[in-house]
Amino acid sequence: MINVVGIVLFTLLGATALALVRVRNLFAVVMLAGVYSLLSAGLFTVMDAVDVAFTEAAVGAGISTVLFLGALALVGHREARPGHRPILPLVVVAVTGATLVYGTMDLPGFGDPANPVHHHVADHYLEESSREIGIPNVVTSVLASYRGYDTMGETTVVFAAAVGVMLLLAGRRRTPAPEPDEAPAGAADR
Amino acid sequence: MRDDFIVRVGARIVTPFIVTFALYVHFHGDFGPGGGFQAGVILAAAFALLALVYGLEAVQRVLPPWFARACAALGVLIFAGVGVVTMLLGHNYLGYNALAHDPKHGQHYGILLVEFGVLVTVFGVMTMVFYLFAGRAGRDE
Numbered sequence: 001m002i003n004v005v006g007i008v009l010f011t012l013l014g015a016t017a018l019a020l021v022r023v024r025n026l027f028a029v030v031m032l033a034g035v036y037s038l039l040s041a042g043l044f045t046v047m048d049a050v051d052v053a054f055t056e057a058a059v060g061a062g063i064s065t066v067l068f069l070g071a072l073a074l075v076g077h078r079e080a081r082p083g084h085r086p087i088l089p090l091v092v093v094a095v096t097g098a099t100l101v102y103g104t105m106d107l108p109g110f111g112d113p114a115n116p117v118h119h120h121v122a123d124h125y126l127e128e129s130s131r132e133i134g135i136p137n138v139v140t141s142v143l144a145s146y147r148g149y150d151t152m153g154e155t156t157v158v159f160a161a162a163v164g165v166m167l168l169l170a171g172r173r174r175t176p177a178p179e180p181d182e183a184p185a186g187a188a189d190r
Numbered sequence: 191m192r193d194d195f196i197v198r199v200g201a202r203i204v205t206p207f208i209v210t211f212a213l214y215v216h217f218h219g220d221f222g223p224g225g226g227f228q229a230g231v232i233l234a235a236a237f238a239l240l241a242l243v244y245g246l247e248a249v250q251r252v253l254p255p256w257f258a259r260a261c262a263a264l265g266v267l268i269f270a271g272v273g274v275v276t277m278l279l280g281h282n283y284l285g286y287n288a289l290a291h292d293p294k295h296g297q298h299y300g301i302l303l304v305e306f307g308v309l310v311t312v313f314g315v316m317t318m319v320f321y322l323f324a325g326r327a328g329r330d331e
Contacts, residue, residue, distance in 0.1 A: 050223040
């Protein structure tokens with residue numbers, strides 16, 4: 001049953017990806033990207049990674065769709081025709097993809113419980129979490145307690161990224177200042 | 191969109207539930223899926239919805255950009271501050287056991303506080319980025 005759900009989701013995911021490449025209307029592209037995220041979230045749920053699925057649904061399908069729409073309001077809804085033949089990029093992508101697939105040949109089997117990655121610290125987390133941390137969701141205990149430093153680093157990265165966006169987008173405000181009709185009060189209201 | 195009656199009323203009805211759900215996701219993160227990051231995104235989405243329906247200015251009167259910016263920095267401060275507090279209490283940096291007499295309670299408090307820091311930062315960052323995009327779109331017209 002799970003397999004059927006997985007196959008259906010993967011098929012839809014592939015179809016969405018193809019449509020994303022073909023469609024030239026950027027509004028449709030943004031919506032399809034949201035659909036793609038939602039389907040990925042469904043796949044993560046099937047794989048029992050509910051925390052990841054939650055993040056994907058909230059960030060990928062939710063807030064980033066809104067941000068893309070905000071960007072579309074700036075750049076318009078039509079994608080420009082590419083000015084070059086797609087042959088060279090296609091070759092580069094195909095070669096890179098083939099190299100990556102070749103690289104996965106040496107990886108241990110997918111989902112094999114005997115994989116080394118599952119026996120480094122994961123055993124300790126799973127067995128001792130309820131005694132040491134005392135909360136049922138092991139994902140949270142790993143994220144916030146065992147790997148607290150990592151999460152603090154991530155939070156700092158999010159903050160740093162926001163500072164970068166702020167410098168890029170808000171910095172422009174001063175440049176066109178000499179214009180006589182400095183945006184009237186209602187112009188920013190949209 | 192601001193003249194659409196159904197959208198206006200719908201957004202007004204849904205928003206408190208989105209905010210409540212965000213808080214639920216944060217405080218229930220120890221028991222179910224979710225945590226500070228997701229909660230922050232959902233909370234920001236609530237304000238993005240209001241801005242889409244009622245206009246950016248109306249939302250910025252409730253939640254000014256300087257507040258979102260302050261939130262983005264404050265969250266990191268909360269997270270790092272918890273670590274400093276545990277150090278002052280004689281444990282390792284981010285060693286939550288120090289926060290209560292029972293180590294498990296300490297862990298629980300520590301995780302909630304730290305996740306709250308993540309929530310505040312993510313909420314501030316997402317709201318600010320949305321403001322910047324939406325604000326530029328308005329200015330260029």
